[in-house]
Amino acid sequence: MAKTTKKKALGRGLSALLNDPDNDIKSTEDKNADKVVGSIVELSLGAIEVNPFQPRTSFSEDTLKELASSIRELGVIQPITVRKLEFNKYQLVSGERRYRASKMLGLETIPSYIRIANDRESLEMALVENIQRQDLDPIEIALSYQRLMDDIDLTQEELSDRVGKNRSTIANYLRLLKLDPIIQTGMRDGFLSMGHGRALINITNTDIQLQVYERILKNKLSVRDTENLVRHMQQNKDTSKPSSEELRVDEKKSKSLKQISSYFGAKVELKVNKKGNGKLIVPFSSDEDFQRIKKLIQGDS
Incomplete structure (x- = not known):
């Protein structure tokens, strides 16, 4: 019982930090930022917007329904990742399928990792994480590689280091865009x-x-x-x-x-x-x- 009480108390502490407009955390330099960034917090789905840098542009209705059924039975096992934009406003970095499935179920909140980053860092985080963890099709991966090179200003060698792929592999994906x-x-x-x-x-x-x-x-x-x-x-x-x-x-x-x-x-x-x-x-x-x-x-x- 004590363990459950401690967990609830921790949740109240994080909620208090996130809902205090007078001490809003805007950067990693702000007071108490270390207590929020990287923590798992139940955030309102209404406070989260879709990341415009998300490389996946289409989602299968059937697979979303299957995921929604799993979430209904087991809950959201893997938290989504968001970055804080402003007071009580967040943007998806990864986990859009979980986000969409939760909204499909009519849930009010979703467990989330909170990150604080500028747009450049957010783009890189979103693309790199999705390339490595999502089941993207070859064209989506190629577009993600191209966007990393264009918007983050990376060479193929630098991109190879960031995503842990051989340069030849990256080149083969990029050629598909022709x-x-x-x-x-x-x-x-x-x-x-x-x-x-x-x-x-x-x-x-x-x-x-x-x-x-x-x-x-x-x-x-x-x-x-x-x-x-x-x-x-x-x-x-x-x-x-x-x-x-x-x-x-x-x-x-x-x-x-x-x-x-x-x-x-x-x-x-x-x-x-x-x-x-x-x-x-x-x-x-x-x-x-x-x-x-x-x-x-x-x-x-």
Whole structure:
């Protein structure tokens, strides 16, 4: 019983500090700041605003309902983190899913860690913590990295130290932002993996990027299939000069041949005899490449 009384007394002490407008704590230099900063306090949900620097921009309604159900049964196990803006006003640093789920339940308060920081520090805290702890999609992570570099003025080397990732890993994420916006949306919606995105980024022409993207979705190509397709497209991208075989066919067949070659990501050959009979030859470089071509053919059937 004594232990419970002590806990309640501590809560009253913190509440008194936070609700005293004459001695409002605004910085780490203020009196009693050390008693508040880093402490877990039940804050009114109405006193907390969403952090505009939050990298996650979409939240699944189903997963929020699942979290709300868990909170209803067990409470908020992990406190959210907020920074103090002014008297009785706070801003989320991390924990927006817990915040949203608690509001969904109609709760009045939520356990919170309190931090005092300027906007630059808050941005860095929010982005770094979310990159490390949240289940962000590859584009959200890439956007977070880019924002850290732009707004905090970090180099890739400095960013690597802050988030504990290799520079090459960061560079791979940042390159995803060069993809066509439609493809980026596909990655955010889970239709493509980061591996697919890394393969597509090697295609500089966005129109061709989108063509391959559609082919990935239609034929359910794996990352390895996509890598092979892109590699073959790059190896056979110089189609400005027709081959000797192409010169033997009429213009309509020649155009079709180029389209077929583009589809298979390989230099398809067309051989036609005097009677008009012929055959298409689709080359492959390995068993994996053969399986890739097979999937493309089956997807068309």
